[in-house]
Amino acid sequence: MKFEVEKREKVVIVTSKVEKLDALCAPELKGELVLANKEGHRNMVLDMSETRYIDSSGLSAVLIGHRSCRDAGGTFVVCGLQPAVSKLVSISQLDNVLKIVPTAQEGVDLVYMEEVERDI
Numbered sequence: 694m695k696f697e698v699e700k701r702e703k704v705v706i707v708t709s710k711v712e713k714l715d716a717l718c719a720p721e722l723k724g725e726l727v728l729a730n731k732e733g734h735r736n737m738v739l740d741m742s743e744t745r746y747i748d749s750s751g752l753s754a755v756l757i758g759h760r761s762c763r764d765a766g767g768t769f770v771v772c773g774l775q776p777a778v779s780k781l782v783s784i785s786q787l788d789n790v791l792k793i794v795p796t797a798q799e800g801v802d803l804v805y806m807e808e809v810e811r812d813i
Contacts, residue, residue, distance in 0.1 A: 694710065695709070695710055695711050695718050695721055695722075696708065696709055696710060696711075696721060696722055696725050697710060698725055698729065700729070700734065701801075703736055703804065703805065703808055704734075704736040704737065704738060704801055704804045704805070705729045705734045705736065705737045705738070706737075706738045706740060706797055706800075706801065707722070707725055707726065707729070707737060707738070707739050707740065707758075708740040708742075708743070708797070709722070709739070709740065709741045709742075709743055709744045710743055711743070711744060712743065712744065712745050712746065713744070713745070713746040713747075713748075714741070714744050714746065714747045714748070714750075714751030714754070714778075715746070715747070715748045715750055715751055716748065716750040718751075719748075719750035719751045719753065719754040720750075720754075722751070722754040722755075722758075723753075723754040723757050723758075726739075726754065726757055726758035726761060727757065727761060730758075730761040730762065730765060734767075735762055735765035735766055735767025735768075736762060736767040736768045736769075736804045736807075736808065737758055737762055737767070737768075737769050737770070738770045738771075738772060738797055738800035738801055738804060739755065739758060739769070739770070739771045739772070740772050740773050740797040740800070741771060741772070741773050741774055741775070741778060742772070742773025742775070742796075742797075743773075744773075744775060744778060745775050745777060745778070746777055746778065747777075747778045747781055747782075752781070752782070752785060752787065755771060755787075755791070756787070756790075759790065759791055766811070767804075768792065768803065768804045768807045768808075769791070769792065770791075770792045770793070770794060770800035770803055770804060771791050771792065771793050771794075771800075772793070772794045772795060772796055772797050772799065772800040773795070773796065773797065774793060779793075
């Protein structure tokens with residue numbers, strides 16, 4: 694399995710288990726993110742701590758997750774970016790679009806914080 698999906702009460706945590714998030718496995722990630730969204734989950738954390746490389750297909754999959762959460766009124770957080778992945782995200786100026794935190798737990802905390810703010 695290339696991606697682990699953990700569904701919690703208010704957040705889905707998708708953990709990438711691939712070293713290279715490229716055209717070969719990006720469609721599977723897109724599928725996982727879209728499926729979780731269609732099941733009614735509007736908050737997701739994508740843990741990329743095991744991913745050392747990403748290409749445009751991988752970035753596209755990440756953006757689909759971001760867009761689906763945003764359109765559902767939720768939060769999409771990316772965490773655990775390795776240096777090469779972080780550099781490409783920065784070069785692509787996606788660091789201005791995505792919510793990026795160091796760890797999955799911080800991502801979950803951010804989602805819960807934003808859920809509380811939406812309820813107020």
